[in-house]
Amino acid sequence: MKKKIFIGIFIVFSCFSLFSYENEISDSVVEGSVVLADKTEEINIMWLFLCTVLVFFMQAGFSMLELGLSRSKNAGNIIMKNLMDFCIGSLVFFFIGYGIMFGTSVFGLFGKSKFFLMGSDPSEMSFWMFQVVFAATASTIVSGGVAERTKFVGYLIYSVVITGFIYPVIGHWIWGGGWLSRLGFYDFAGSGVVHLVGGLAALAGAVMIGPRKGKYTRVGDKIVVKAILGHNLPLASLGVFILWFGWFGFNCGSTLDFASSSISRVMLTTTLAGAAGAIIAMVITWVVSKKPDPSMSLNGALAGLVAITAGADVISPVMAIVVGLIGGALVVGSVELIDKVLHIDDPVGAVSVHGVNGLWGVVAVGLFSSDPDKLGLFYGGGFATLGIQLLGVVVILGWTLSTAFLLFFILKKASCLRVTEKEEMLGLDISEHGCESYSGFQIFTNM
Amino acid sequence: MKKKIFIGIFIVFSCFSLFSYENEISDSVVEGSVVLADKTEEINIMWLFLCTVLVFFMQAGFSMLELGLSRSKNAGNIIMKNLMDFCIGSLVFFFIGYGIMFGTSVFGLFGKSKFFLMGSDPSEMSFWMFQVVFAATASTIVSGGVAERTKFVGYLIYSVVITGFIYPVIGHWIWGGGWLSRLGFYDFAGSGVVHLVGGLAALAGAVMIGPRKGKYTRVGDKIVVKAILGHNLPLASLGVFILWFGWFGFNCGSTLDFASSSISRVMLTTTLAGAAGAIIAMVITWVVSKKPDPSMSLNGALAGLVAITAGADVISPVMAIVVGLIGGALVVGSVELIDKVLHIDDPVGAVSVHGVNGLWGVVAVGLFSSDPDKLGLFYGGGFATLGIQLLGVVVILGWTLSTAFLLFFILKKASCLRVTEKEEMLGLDISEHGCESYSGFQIFTNM
Amino acid sequence: MKKKIFIGIFIVFSCFSLFSYENEISDSVVEGSVVLADKTEEINIMWLFLCTVLVFFMQAGFSMLELGLSRSKNAGNIIMKNLMDFCIGSLVFFFIGYGIMFGTSVFGLFGKSKFFLMGSDPSEMSFWMFQVVFAATASTIVSGGVAERTKFVGYLIYSVVITGFIYPVIGHWIWGGGWLSRLGFYDFAGSGVVHLVGGLAALAGAVMIGPRKGKYTRVGDKIVVKAILGHNLPLASLGVFILWFGWFGFNCGSTLDFASSSISRVMLTTTLAGAAGAIIAMVITWVVSKKPDPSMSLNGALAGLVAITAGADVISPVMAIVVGLIGGALVVGSVELIDKVLHIDDPVGAVSVHGVNGLWGVVAVGLFSSDPDKLGLFYGGGFATLGIQLLGVVVILGWTLSTAFLLFFILKKASCLRVTEKEEMLGLDISEHGCESYSGFQIFTNM
Amino acid sequence: MKMITAYIQPYKLNDVKKELFKAQVFKMSITNVLGCGQQGGYTEIYRGVDFEVNLLKKVRIDIAVNENFLDTAIEAILKGARTGEIGDGKIFVTNIEECIRIRSNDRGSEAIG
Amino acid sequence: MKMITAYIQPYKLNDVKKELFKAQVFKMSITNVLGCGQQGGYTEIYRGVDFEVNLLKKVRIDIAVNENFLDTAIEAILKGARTGEIGDGKIFVTNIEECIRIRSNDRGSEAIG
C-alpha cells in the first residue's frame, strides 16, 4: 500500500509538476510573446518615423513645384509661405488641431481632448508626427493656387485656420472616429481628407483673390487668356520627384502598421497610378497641342498619385492603372476648363491636381474597390460603397467650400488678402519681403 | 485491481496528456515562431520599402545631374525623358519585364510567368518594387549619354525596349536564376546588370546618334574637340548627392534581407569607394589641368559608387578604397579617351561612369573578393572567380551592345532618333516640347 | 510486481521524458529568444541605416544652403568644398578619427584603437557609418563661414584636421567615454559636439581669413557694412528642407536604439523647436525691418533645430518650443552682432546658427531638462546639471577655439588660406576650378 | 534713318509694344538694363544689413526707323510707357548712317522695316 | 570712327566671330537681346494655353572701327551671319565722335583697335 500510495503521490505530483510546468511554459511563452509585442510597438514607431520623414519632405516638393511654376520675382514669397505653413501649422496642430481631430469625440463632430498632446505615450507622439505632416500637406496645397498675388499676412492667417480648424474637423469626421467614418466612408490615405480639402480651399482662395494681373484681359467682349510661364522647370520637376518619393510614405504609412499586409500592394498601386497619370497627360497634350508638355506631364503624375491615394489598398494593380489614367486625363481637362472657361487663375494647377483628383480618388473607391467589405460598383458591390463615397464627397465639398470661402471672404474684407497692383508688378519678393531671390541673374520681367 | 487499473489508466492518461500537451506546447512554440517568422517577413518588406524609396529617388538624382551637365535650352526635354523613362518603364516592367526577368525560367534563358504580377503575395510585390526601380535606373542611365539631340519619341521607344526586353533578359541570366548565375557569376547589386548594361546602351546610343552639333569640328585634317559646358553645376551636384543617398538603398537593399549581416559592411564599402573615387578624380584633374574640376570630381564619386556595387559585400573596406580609387581614375581617363580620341559625344559621361566602371566593378569582384566561396585573385582564389566574372563581362557586352546597337539602328532608319539640326540649335525645349525651362532668365546661347 | 515495476519504470520514464522534454522546451524557448535577440540587433542596424542615410543627405542640404546664400561666381567652389569635406572626411575618419573618438580610452583623453575599423562587427560598422556622417556635419559647417574667399587647398587641409583630430578628440571626451562624459555632461545628439564645434571652427576661420572684399568699407572713421546678397534663395530653401529632413535622422538616430522610448518624443521636440525658431526669426525681422526676411527665417528654423539637439530627449514638447523661440531670437540677434558690431564676415550665418545655438542648446539642457537623472534649473535640479553643462561649454570653447585658431593661423602663415584679391573678384569658380557654374546665364556681378 | 532708344519700365513693355504695333512699327530689339535715374532706388534689408538698390530694372528698346516714322514711333512709345510717375524713363534719338539687312544685303531705308 | 551694331541669330555668333577674326577685327562687345522682326515669332502652348513668343533671342554685336575697316567688318558679319532665311538680322552703322582707351587715355582712332 505504501508503494501504491507512493506511486499515487508520485503520479499526482508528477501531474502537478506537469501542470505547474505547463503554467511555467505558457508563462514563458507569454513572456516570449510579450517581448515580441513590445518590439512590435517599437518597430511600428520606426515605421511611422520612416513614413513621417518622407511625408515631411513633401514640403520641399510642394515648395519646389510651386517655385518652378511661378515667376522668379515671387520666389522668396513662395519659400516663406511653404516654410511658414509648416512651422505655424505644426504649432497650431500641436495646440489645438490634433485635439479636434483625434480627441475624444463629441457626438462624432469634433474631438475635445489631447490638446498640447497632454498625456501622450510614444505611440501617440509618433502618430501625431505622422498626422502633422498630413495636416501640413493639406495646408500647403493652397499655396500654389493663390500664388504670386496673396498678401503674406493673409496667407499666414489662412494657414492657422486650416490646420487649426477646417482640416481637423473634417479629419475628425473621417479619420478621427467621427460620424462619416461611422457610416463607412473610406479614404485610405487622404484623397479626400487631405487633397480634396486642400484643393477646394485652393479653389476658394483663387476665386476670392482673383486672377493675377495680366492673366485674363478683356479684348472687345472676349476674354483673352494669357499663359504666365513658370520660371524654373528643373526645380518644378525636382519637386515632383520629391513629392513622389514622399508619397510612398504618405500612402504606405497610412497603414499605420508596419505589419499590415497591404504595404507592398500600396507601393505598387501608387507607382502604377502615378506612372499612368503622367503618361496619359503627356499623350493628351501631345495629341492636342502637337507637343508633349513637361509641366502638364508633371501634373499628370501628381494627379495619378492623388487619385489612387483613397483606395491604394483596396484597388487592384491593374485597376490602379485605370484610376491613374483617368486622373491624368482629368488634370489636363480640368486645367483647361478652370483656366479657359471658368477663368480661375490657379498658377500651379492645385485645384485640378488635388481638388479634382482628390474627388476622383474618393469616387474611385466606390467604383473599383475589390475589398470584400466595401466592394466597388464594378466589383459587384452595387451602389452601397459608391453611395457612401459620394456622400463623403458632398460633405467634404460642403464643409470645405463653406468654411474656406468664409475665411477668404473675411480676409478680403479685412484687406489682408491681396497685395496692391504695384506690389504685384514689382513682385512679392521685393514688396513683401525686401529680398531678391536670384541676385545677380539678369531676369526679364515684363509681366 | 481496480486501483491498479485506475492507476494504469491514470498513467496512460497522464502520458497522453503529456503527449498531447507536448503537441500543444510545440504547437504554441511553433505558433510563437510562426508569429516570429511573420514579423520577419513584414520587417523585410519594410526594409525593402526603405531601400526602394531611396533607389526611386535616384531618378531625381539622375535627372538633376543630366540637367546640370547639359545646356539650358534642353532642360525641359531632359525632365521629360527622366520622368517618362520611369513612368513608361514601370508599366512595361509590370506588364512583361518582370516576368521575363523573374518568371519561371525557360532553359535559364528567360522567364515565362508572373506577367502583370499575377498571383503575387506581398513579399513578391515588394520585391517587384525593388526591382522596378533598378530597371528604371538602368534605363535612365542612357538618357545622359544621348542628351541634347535625341528625338523624344525615339527615346520613349528605347525606354520601352530596355525595360521590357534588353534589361530583363540579361537580368534573368544573372539575377533571375538564369544560366550565368548558375555558373557562379556574381554581381551583388548590379555593377554589371544595371550599370554596365545602362552604360553600354548609352554607348550604343551615343555612337548611333552622333555628336552634338559643334562638339567636334574638322579644321584641316584635325578634329577639334570643343567643350560644351553644362548650365547648372549646383543642380548637378545636388544630383550627385541624391544619387549617393539613394545608392545606400541600392547597395544595402540588394541584400534583400534586413537580417543580412552584410548591410553594415555594404554601407561602409559604398561610402569609402565613393569617397575615394571623388578624391582621385579631383587629384588627377588638379595635376593634369592645374585646377580641380568640379564636374569631374562629381563623376569620380559616382564612378567609385558604381565600381563597388558588384562586390560591396565581398570586398573589404580597405580594398573598397582601392576599387574606388581605380574607378575614379578610370572615369577621368575614359572621359578623355571617349571624347578626345574616340570622338564619341557623351554629355554627362554616362559611358565612363556606368559603362567603364560597371565593367571594372564586375572585374573587381574577381580580384578583391574575400568571400570564401568566391575568392578573388589577390585573395588566393586564382582565376576561378575572375574567370567567371570576365565571362560575365563578355556576355553582358555581347548581349547589350548587339541589342542596343540594333535598337538604335532601327530607330535611326525609322527617323526616330535624332532631331533636325535646326531643332537642335533652337533647343529641344522649344522644338520638341514647346516650353521654356527658365522663362525670364537671360541666357546666352551661342551654340 | 512486474506490473508495479513496469508502472514504476513507466512513471520514472514519463518523468524523465517530462524532464527531458522540459529541457527541450526551454531550449527551444531559449532558442526562440535567441532568434529574437538576433533580430533586435539586425533591426537596430536597419534603424541606424535609416538615420545614417538621412544624416548623410544633410550634406546636400548644407551644400544647397551655402550655395544659395553666396554669390554665383563661387558656386562651383562651394560644391567642391561640400563634396570633398565629406569624401576626405570619411577616409580620415576611417583611418584615424574614429579610433581617436571611440577607441579604447587613454585616461579619458583620446582613443587608441579601432583605427581602420580593425576587427569590427556589423553593429560597429553601422555605428561607424552613423558617426562618420556626424563628423562630416561638424566639418561642413565651417564651409559656409569661410565661403567665397578661402583657398581650396587650405579648406581641404582644414577638413582633414577637423575630422581627424579636433572633432574626434572633443567627441571622445563627450561621446566616446572620455572625461567630460564621466562628469555627467549631457549632449544628446550634438548641439555641443557637432554644432558648437563646427560653429566655433567657422568663427576661427572667418576671423583668420578676414571679410570678403567689399563687405566692410571704411568711410571716414566709420565702417560701412554692405550686404552681399545670396544668389539663389530657392536652393537655400531647398537646403533647409533637406537639413530638416535629415535632422530627424540626426536627432532620433542618436538614441542609437530603435527600441528606445524616446524616439517619438525626439521627433516631436525637434519639429516644434524648428518651427518655433523659424517663426520667431520671421517675426523679429518683420518687426525690426518691416518685412519678414526669408533667409533669416530659414536660419531661424535651423537655429531652433540646433538648439534642441542637445536635449531633444529630456526636454518636454512645450519647453522645446521655448528653446526654439530663444534659438530663433538668438540667431537674428547674433547675425547682426557678428556682422554689424564685430565685423566678422560669416556669409551664411554659420557661427550664429551652429555656434551660438549650439551653445544655447547645451545650456538649455541645464535649464529645461525634465529627466530625473539630470533635472534642469527650472525643474528643480538646481545648478547641478546646469553647472556641468556650462563646464562642458567652456571646455568645448577652449578646445575648439584654440585648435581651430592655431590651424587657421598656420594655414595663413603657409599662404594656404586666402585667395588673392583678383581671384576673389573673378570668383573662385574660374580662379580655383576653371569652371563656370551657370554657363550661359547672364549674371551681373559687380562685387 | 534714326535709331530710337527708349528706356522704360519693364512692366510697360507690353503696352509699348501694343502701341507700336498699332502705329505699324513692328521691328525692334529689346535689352534688359539696370537704370539709375531720378527714381532713386530703394533700401532693403538683407539679413539685418541695409542694402541699397539704386540700379533698377529697366527695359531698353531700340527701334531703327526711317525719318517719316520717327514721330509716330515716339508718340507710340510715349503713349504706351507713360504713367506720369518718376521712373517712366527716357527716349533718345540718334542718327543711323547705314542699315543693312543681312539676309538680302538690302541697304538703306528699305532695309529698316 | 564708326560703330557697327549688328543683330544676328545667336547660333551664328561663332561663325561671325570667326569671320571677323579672319578680317583682323578682334574687338567687339556682345549683348543678348530679344528681337521683334519679320520673323514674327511662334506660338507655343503652356499648360493648355497659347502663348505667343514674339520676342526672339538675338545677339547684338557692337564693333567700333575706323572708317577704313568699316566695309571689311560689315562684309565679315554678312558672311558669317547670313543663312538667307528670315530672321538673319540687321546691321546698323552710326557715327562715333570720340573713342578713349581707359587704360592709357589714348584717344581717337588709335584707341579703337
Add this chain to the structure above:
Amino acid sequence: MKMITAYIQPYKLNDVKKELFKAQVFKMSITNVLGCGQQGGYTEIYRGVDFEVNLLKKVRIDIAVNENFLDTAIEAILKGARTGEIGDGKIFVTNIEECIRIRSNDRGSEAIG
C-alpha cells in the same frame, strides 16, 4: 547732347558710379555685355577638354549728357575704371539728336538730367 558709352570691368562699376556721383552725374543705364578685346580671354578645362573663354564679362554704361557735362563725366569714368591693366575698357561718344522724358514729355537738354 552726347551719349557716352563705356565698357568697363564689372568689378569697377561701383567705383565708377561713385566717381560719377561725385561729378554730379546721377543718371545712367547699365547693361552687362560680353567683351572681346585686347585682354584675350583665357583657356579653361572642362571635363578634360579645353574651352576658350574669349568673351569676357564686361559692363556697359550708357550716359546721356549735355555737352557741358561731357568732359566731367568722361573724367569720372576714367578715374573710376582705370587700373592700368589690359581689359580696362573703352569709352565711346556719339551724338544724340533728341532726348525726351517720357513722364513729362520734356524735350532736349533739359530732359537729359
